[in-house]
Amino acid sequence: MNGMHDIAGSDGFGAIVPDRDEPLFRNDWERAAFAFFSQAFAAGIFNLDEFRYGMEVMDPVEYLTHPYYAHWMHSFEYYMLQRGFDAKELDERTDFYLKNPAAPLPATRNEGLVELVETIVAQGGTARRAEQSPAGFQVGDVVQVDSSSPFTHTRRARYIRGKVGTIELHHGAFIYPDSAATGGGESPQHVYTVRFDSEHLFGSGYGDPRSAVLVDLWEPYLTPRGEAAAGR
Template sequence: MNGIHDLGGIDGMGPVGPTAWEPPYHAEWEKAAWALFPFAARAGMFGLDEFRKHLEGMHPLHYLTAFYYEHWVDAVERIGCEKGHWTREELDKRTAYYLQYPDAPLPPNDDPALVDFANWAIQNGFPAARQIETAPKFRIGDKVVVDASVPRHHHRRPRYAMGRVGEIVMHHGAHVFPDTTAAGGGETAEHLYTVRFAQSELYGAEHADPNACQHVDMWEPYITLARS
């Protein structure tokens, strides 16, 4: 789906303004928010793409004004409500309690195995490469066009590349396909390619550096051979 999360190429958002150094966390609660993802994923509550789908389902105004890790908390809360792990009323009740008693201790839950898993996840991530029997449809050097349709589900096609023509420069084998896993319907895999686009193709000659290009990873269902 298209949404406010897909910011690439949008005008009027102002400069990014990078800083020389950014702390990994700005408050203690952000550390706990980070832990929600690997621990909930380990428990089988959701996978990466289902998590991303819920990040993108935030209200646009909330999405733009929330802290980064607030997105994570919001997504985990909604997934848990949808799957019956807790209710909105339970979350509101617990929130009200800690707002009234901010120094109250959290329930103890010492689990060394979870700590070991978090350390492993930081170092290794969650590899998405898979083996499939289907041969790739495209070869390095092929000119391809990106599907410009707008599905009503999660996908990983950036809006600025939809309908644009690029050249395949790498083939990465098969990787987990986000469109199906985000829906919670089980894992499938598709061939993954890196496609090189001229900046003028993406943004128009008036705004692009004529000598610059941009590389975007595209799953096989996202692209078709371009007409010569």
């Protein structure tokens, strides 16, 4: 979807100046938000793609003016309300900590959750799935990215839509985020690394003619193009 989160390839936002002394968490509530992600995920409140979509539906002004973990909190509340949690209780808890920012958070430890997180940290949690059908493209194929603008979650960034590139790698099948984010199931699809010339993406004189951008894209995003199209 074309929300404020999709700013890759955009300009006008000024220089990025990292804070060299930035703490891992600025407040205890951020620490709690970070910890709550694994609890909500393990409880089935959302999957990873739904979690991302829950942030993308934020009001654009709130998205730009609220701190990073406030985006997480929005997604938590968005899906908890959908799953039937008590909105009044959520408001009361939120209101309490807004009025009492120094109040200590409840001390809890879920041993089963700790074990789950430690396993994922050590071994990872892959989105790779068994291939349901043969790959539609091969390395070297020239492809064009679908130019439509979806209303829901997608990993098809706005700045590559409609652009032509060449497949560099085939990775196998992975969970399809456009489906997983909207209750459509995992629907595994083949994923490819596609190479785009910088000048093709950003315009002659703007992209470095010696460089390229490589983007991992799911097969439904792509359509075949003739070799002549490789020259744009």
